[in-house]
Amino acid sequence: GQQVMQIPQYQHVQEGEDFTTYCNSSTTLSNIQWYKQRPGGHPVFLIQLVKSGEVKKQKRLTFQFGEAKKNSSLHITATQTTDVGTYFCAGLGGSYIPTFGRGTSLIVHP
Amino acid sequence: EPEVTQTPSHQVTQMGQEVILRCVPISNHLYFYWYRQILGQKVEFLVSFYNNEISEKSEIFDDQFSVERPDGSNFTLKIRSTKLEDSAMYFCASKEHVRSSYNSPLHFGNGTRLTVT
Numbered sequence: 001g002q003q004v005m006q007i008p009q010y011q012h013v014q015e016g017e018d019f020t021t022y023c024n025s026s027t028t029l030s031n032i033q034w035y036k037q038r039p040g041g042h043p044v045f046l047i048q049l050v051k052s053g054e055v056k057k058q059k060r061l062t063f064q065f066g067e068a069k070k071n072s073s074l075h076i077t078a079t080q081t082t083d084v085g086t087y088f089c090a091g092l093g094g095s096y097i098p099t100f101g102r103g104t105s106l107i108v109h110p
Numbered sequence: 111e112p113e114v115t116q117t118p119s120h121q122v123t124q125m126g127q128e129v130i131l132r133c134v135p136i137s138n139h140l141y142f143y144w145y146r147q148i149l150g151q152k153v154e155f156l157v158s159f160y161n162n163e164i165s166e167k168s169e170i171f172d173d174q175f176s177v178e179r180p181d182g183s184n185f186t187l188k189i190r191s192t193k194l195e196d197s198a199m200y201f202c203a204s205k206e207h208v209r210s211s212y213n214s215p216l217h218f219g220n221g222t223r224l225t226v227t
Contacts, residue, residue: 045215
């Protein structure tokens with residue numbers, strides 16, 4: 001079955017530093033979604049990427065979808081303490097059921 | 111903004127007991143899901159439900175699990191005989207539609223933390 005790998009598992013940064021999490025799928029995806037889960041909370045949808053090579057930005061967050069539609073990344077510029085949480089990618093294949101990666105927990109030190 | 115609501119927020123049960131986790135999806139959504147998350151681990155798909163029947167289920171969703179939509183608003187997950195390893199956060203999610211060109215995002219509830227002792 002479809003598997004989605006995500007690295008790193010944890011990332012500690014000083015406030016103001018950049019952060020990147022990477023997502024790789026074992027199969028070609030139809031699209032990929034990103035979610036954020038605050039500590040003690042539930043996953044909240046951030047964005048969806050559909051097209052090969054697509055890049056989308058939300059303020060300090062930049063999302064990329066690879067040319068082969070098998071990998072994706074999320075980059076945060078100049079992290080803030082409000083960015084703390086776990087970031088999940090969720091790949092969608094033919095069944096359109098999101099398969100979540102393990103997530104990357106971002107810890108921002110003030 | 112409409113929300114997915116889940117009750118209870120925390121359920122403690124003894125091994126072997128039956129539990130029912132309840133969810134009210136967003137009213138105009140057509141697709142319903144249960145996911146679970148063991149503490150600190152990834153969000154794992156259990157089952158999807160559409161048009162009053164299961165559309166897909168994972169290997170985790172064995173015979174001890176069942177889902178129901180008993181009326182027009184509730185969506186329940188029943189675990190017949192709980193095991194210690196069923197302890198996890200159970201998330202209900204719903205989404206509006208599925209199309210090849212765009213997939214609606216999942217809207218998650220706040221979850222039910224199930225503790226099996």
